[in-house]
Amino acid sequence: MRRLNVILVAFLLSLSVTSFAQEELVNTQSNNTVSNANANAKVEEVEEVANIVKQKKVAGPVQTIQRAIVKLNQLTTVANYTPQLVGTLVETEVAPLFDFDHIANEILLVSSLQLGAEEKAFFTNKIKHSIVSSLLSKLSQTRSTSFQFISARPIIGGAIALKLKVNGYYSYGMFLDLIFHKAADKQWKIADVVLNNDSLINYYQKMVLIKLRRYGVYGMLGKL
Numbered sequence: 001m002r003r004l005n006v007i008l009v010a011f012l013l014s015l016s017v018t019s020f021a022q023e024e025l026v027n028t029q030s031n032n033t034v035s036n037a038n039a040n041a042k043v044e045e046v047e048e049v050a051n052i053v054k055q056k057k058v059a060g061p062v063q064t065i066q067r068a069i070v071k072l073n074q075l076t077t078v079a080n081y082t083p084q085l086v087g088t089l090v091e092t093e094v095a096p097l098f099d100f101d102h103i104a105n106e107i108l109l110v111s112s113l114q115l116g117a118e119e120k121a122f123f124t125n126k127i128k129h130s131i132v133s134s135l136l137s138k139l140s141q142t143r144s145t146s147f148q149f150i151s152a153r154p155i156i157g158g159a160i161a162l163k164l165k166v167n168g169y170y171s172y173g174m175f176l177d178l179i180f181h182k183a184a185d186k187q188w189k190i191a192d193v194v195l196n197n198d199s200l201i202n203y204y205q206k207m208v209l210i211k212l213r214r215y216g217v218y219g220m221l222g223k224l
Contacts, residue, residue: 061160061180064188068097068178069147069164076145076168090132099181099189100128103201106192110205111212119221126224127204150175158182159191 071093078085104124108115115123145168152162159181166174177194193200211220 061188065152065160065162065178065180068162068190069149071097072147076147087136090136094135095128095132097190098128098131099183099191100124100131102181102183102189102191103127103131103204106201107204107208111208113212113217115217123221123224126221130204130224131200148173155179160188161194 075086075089075094078089101124104120104127107127108123145166148165148167150163150165152160155161159179162178162180164176164178166176174195178190179192179194179199180188181191183189183191207224208220211223215223
């Protein structure tokens with residue numbers, strides 16, 4: 001009987017050891033699974049951050065210019081077939097190509113106006129609205145506009161002058177220069193447009209001066 005008890009105790013001990021070993025194995029596997037999951041999560045997190053950084057990487061002037069030409073040609077194509085979408089595309093795709101803050105600052109230089117923050121924001125928005133409206137008006141005048149790259153050259157101040165041929169307005173086409181510079185946010189954007197040796201900034205400078213003389217500061221702001 002005593003021998004039987006010894007055998008039973010040994011058997012029970014072996015079961016306990018086995019059970020403990022199995023439990024440890026399960027725990028180890030579970031921990032490994034959690035560790036692997038955490039590791040995978042970390043890898044995915046690192047990859048996600050890397051993708052964000054890559055997406056936010058500042059585009060160079062060549063890439064910006066290529067993208068601008070593509071967007072302008074896409075816009076004119078849409079204008080031919082779905083005119084109702086043009087306004088939306090101009091606002092979402094073309095307007096971001098421009099550095100309206102810089103353009104507004106350059107326009108105000110000629111008048112030596114010292115506008116407050118709210119007045120300056122209002123002026124910038126008016127200039128943006130005027131430029132966008134003018135672009136929409138030009139696009140509506142023809143059904144066969146397209147932009148063709150001619151050349152690009154560096155100019156004073158580190159800017160780049162991009163010459164484009166605009167097909168569709170005249171039988172021989174029309175040429176314009178887009179002046180790209182690095183904006184305050186480090187992105188390359190359009191700082192001016194030159195057509196027939198007259199720039200967009202010069203045009204609005206003359207307009208502002210005329211309206212200032214006629215209507216004063218607030219009258220000018222209301223009539224841009």
